Amino acid sequence: AGARISLHSALNRRALRSRLFVAVGVCVANVAISALAVQPFATELLLRARVPSAYQMGALVGVAKLAGVLCCIALVDRLGRRPLLLAGAATTAVCWLAVAAGFASASPALVAWPLVGSFFCWNFSWSGLMWTVSAELLPDEIRAPGMGLAVVLFWLLSFALAQGLDPLLNALTPQGLFSALAASCALVVGFVVACVPETKGELPVPVSPIK
Numbered sequence: 439a440g441a442r443i444s445l446h447s448a449l450n451r452r453a454l455r456s457r458l459f460v461a462v463g464v465c466v467a468n469v470a471i472s473a474l475a476v477q478p479f480a481t482e483l484l485l486r487a488r489v490p491s492a493y494q495m496g497a498l499v500g501v502a503k504l505a506g507v508l509c510c511i512a513l514v515d516r517l518g519r520r521p522l523l524l525a526g527a528a529t530t531a532v533c534w535l536a537v538a539a540g541f542a543s544a545s546p547a548l549v550a551w552p553l554v555g556s557f558f559c560w561n562f563s564w565s566g567l568m569w570t571v572s573a574e575l576l577p578d579e580i581r582a583p584g585m586g587l588a589v590v591l592f593w594l595l596s597f598a599l600a601q602g603l604d605p606l607l608n609a610l611t612p613q614g615l616f617s618a619l620a621a622s623c624a625l626v627v628g629f630v631v632a633c634v635p636e637t638k639g640e641l642p643v644p645v646s647p648i649k
Contacts, residue, residue: 443579454577458584460633461572464523465592467626468568471530472619473560475599479607480553486612487541487549498554506561513562518638519571523630526563530556531623538616568592574637 443454468474476483480499484492514522533556540548569585576584607615 454580457575457577458580458587460635461575461584462588462591463629463633464568464572464575465588466595467527467629468564469592469595469599470622470626471527471560471564472534472599472603472622473530473556473564474596475603476553476619477557478600479603480557483537483553483612484550487546488544489546489550492550495550495554499557502554502558503561503565506558506563507566509558509562510566514567514570515638518636519567519574520630520634520636520638522563522567523571523634524627526559526567527623527626527630529559531620531627533559534616534620534623538613538620541612541616571634571637575635 477499481492481496484495489495510522533552536552537549537556540546540550540552572588573581573585603615610618
C-alpha cells in the first residue's frame with residue numbers, strides 16, 4: 439500500500455480529486471433518494487392516506503427491507519454495483535410517483551403498496567451499496583479520510599432532510615412532496631449514468647509517491 443495522504447493533498451491531484459468527488463457524490467445521491475428520511479414517517483403517511491390496517495402495513499416495511507437486503511446480497515456480484523444503483527434509483531422514483539398519484543386520487547392502496555415497495559427498492563441497491571461503491575472508488579491512500587468525509591456529509595444531510603421533511607410535507611402536500619422526490623431520484627439516475635463507474639472487482643488505484 440502507498441503512503442497515506444491528506445484530503446488537502448488529494449484535492450490538489452486531478453485523478454484523486456475526481457474519485458473523491460464521485461465517492462462523496464454517491465453518498466449525497468443516497469440522501470437525495472430520500473428513503474432513509476421517509477422511513478420514520480411511513481406509518482404516519484399510511485394513516486394520512488386512510489390506509490386500512492395502517493400499522494400492519496407499516497410492519498411490512500421491515501419485511502420489505504429484509505427482502506431487499508437479501509436480493510442485494512444475491513445479485514451484487516452477479517450483476518455488478520452500477521446496474522443495481524441505476525435500478526434502485528429508477529424503481530424508487532416510480533414508487534414515489536405512485537405514492538404521489540395515490541394521494542392525489544385519494545387511493546389508499548396506491549399509497550400503501552408503492553410506499554412499502556420503495557423500501558425494498560432502496561434496500562436492494564443504495565442502502566448498502568453506497569458504502570461499498572464509495573469505498574471501492576477510493577484508493578487505499580485516501581480511503582480512510584475520504585470515507586470519513588463521505589460519512590460525515592451523508593449523516594449531516596440526512597439529518598437536515600429528516601428535520602425538514604415534515605414541514606415540506608405540509609407545505610407542498612404529500613403529492614407535491616413525493617413528486618419532487620421522484621424528480622430527485624431521476625437526477626440520481628443521471629448522476630450514476632454520467633459519473634459512477636462499475637467498481638465490481640476493481641483493484642485499488644495506484645497512486646504515485648508525493649514529491
